[in-house]
Amino acid sequence: MxxxxxxxxxxxxxxxxxxxxxxxxxxxxxxxxxxxxxxxxxxxxxxxxxxxxxxxxxxxxxxxxxxxxxxxxxxxxxxxxxxxxxxxxxxxxxxxxxxxxxxxxxxxxxxxxxxxxxxxxxxxxxxxxxxxxxxxxxxxxxxxxFPRLDPLWSLPQPSNKGVTGLSDNMAPGDMAELSKSPALVFRASFEGLIPARNQLYWRGLTLEQFDGRRWSQSARAQTVQIPQWQKRGDPLAYSIVMEASGRPWLPSLDVAETQLPDVRQMSDFRLQRRRPVEQSLLYAVQSWPQSIRDPQPGEQIQRQDLQLPVKGNPQARQWADELRRRYSTPQDLVAGMLA
Structure with a gap:
């Protein structure tokens, strides 16, 4: 413009x-x-x-x-x-x-x-x-x-993929790089007992758009619209030291709130800073694992989360059919996958 x-x-x-x-x-x-x-x-x-x-x-x-x-x-x-x-x-x-x-x-x-x-x-x-x-x-x-000499000075150049291997669009090969990286992403300190391992689901970024090869953010996930949710149960209080990532995403447990002035809760319940994390950042968080999210999700959200490309990996689709036959309800299937 x-x-x-x-x-x-x-x-x-x-x-x-x-x-x-x-x-x-x-x-x-x-x-x-x-x-x-x-x-x-x-x-x-x-x-x-x-x-x-x-x-x-x-x-x-x-x-x-x-x-x-x-x-x-x-x-x-x-x-x-x-x-x-x-x-x-x-x-x-x-x-x-x-x-x-x-x-x-x-x-x-x-x-x-x-x-x-x-x-x-x-x-x-x-x-x-x-x-x-x-x-x-x-x-x-x-x-x-001509010899390629090192520059006299340099500026940090953000890449499409941070040191954690996490990017705003990913393919299976990118996830393999994540498991090989020894880089420290963040440290968490809890006030009280540490939750069980199966409850430590850290939400950093939601990738719900799939084209058959790569996962990416949907248009809905990139909006700042405040999601609908209700607090329930005792909250978890903890502090996180986030290492420099060059990205604005702040990992947290579901569903999280923080008092940082430049942090927003996005429509997919993740925390996002207004500017990238260029140096170590300490922030305090409260999470309600038993909270009720989207009591009545709209038709658009359901259509987005259930969409599939026309063509896909036949082995993955065969495995999905086996899972559907093994579990009677979608809730049981999700619980079995997260167990």
Whole structure:
């Protein structure tokens, strides 16, 4: 939306139907953009937030551009934005796609050094592609023979999968990696007796969307709508020291409450922080294992939780049929699987 709004505004300025924004408008846009990045990323520091701020600065610079110097700054910011993209994507498809913005920026830089009547825009674009083609041999030589030195500094780069092996989408092979990881995820200290082992079901993330190969979050699980549940029985009081994971998920026993101000209970009863856990975090939790969750689950929830892909693993489906024949009711089946 920011890019679209700034582009349309700049086009109207070019067509002399609008004026360049004043200082107060630019200051308001800058503050609003920074606030949006903070709300989306939970911080203004770090690789994700820094990249978002750089792209936002590039877009906002279009509204401020008024002379050749501003145009050069905008072009150089564009080159930096393309380079930042390689921090997140390093596949061949992205490399080929990045040639298009590089060619456009290079053509703009060439045209900036020419007079208005020097050449057509198509000639400038051809020259940009010609220069890029001439640089390919040098690029290949540097890629093959130049030593890859360690950087002088580094930033923590979040990955799609944390040290625990847990991700927002998983396949059976990912679960195998989880069992091999020696990394510490969290430590829990209970006030009183420790519950039995079969009651230590730690809810970190709910994956209820299945496509036949991978499990992922459903749209319902990603909403902040407060779920319906009733407290019942004696609560369990405990404290958790969560290690840095780069993810906002906080493990807890069902059904949990915490007094941390930046933690929300999601619609699937898990606890989620507003920002990722980048360092060790201590939080106190109360859980009600005997609570009644969703006394009357809606039709949409039942349809979501019972959906299956058209095709699937025949052995898994055969095993499911055997379980249904072994247990008379769905409640008995679930109890048998959790025993």
């Amino acid at each position: 920011l890019w679209l709004g700034c582009t349309l505004w700049r086009l109207q300025v070019f067509r002399m139907r609008a004026r360049l924004p004043g200082n107060w408008v630019k200051a308001g846009l800058l503050v609003s953009t920074a606030a949006g990045v903070y709300l989306a990323r939970g911080s203004l520091v770090g690789l994700d937030a820094g990249a978002a701020l750089l792209v936002a600065a590039f877009v906002l610079k279009m509204l401020e551009m008024n002379n050749r110097r501003d145009a050069r700054v905008l072009i150089f910011l564009g080159f930096f934005c393309v380079a930042v993209g390689y921090l997140f994507e390093d596949n061949l498809l992205w490399a080929l796609f990045s040639l298009l913005p590089i060619a456009a920026l290079l053509a703009a830089l060439i045209g900036l050094q020419q007079s208005d009547l020097a050449s057509k825009s198509s000639d400038t674009l051809k020259l940009a592609f010609k220069l890029m083609a001439q640089a390919v041999p040098l690029m290949l030589l540097l890629f093959l023979f």
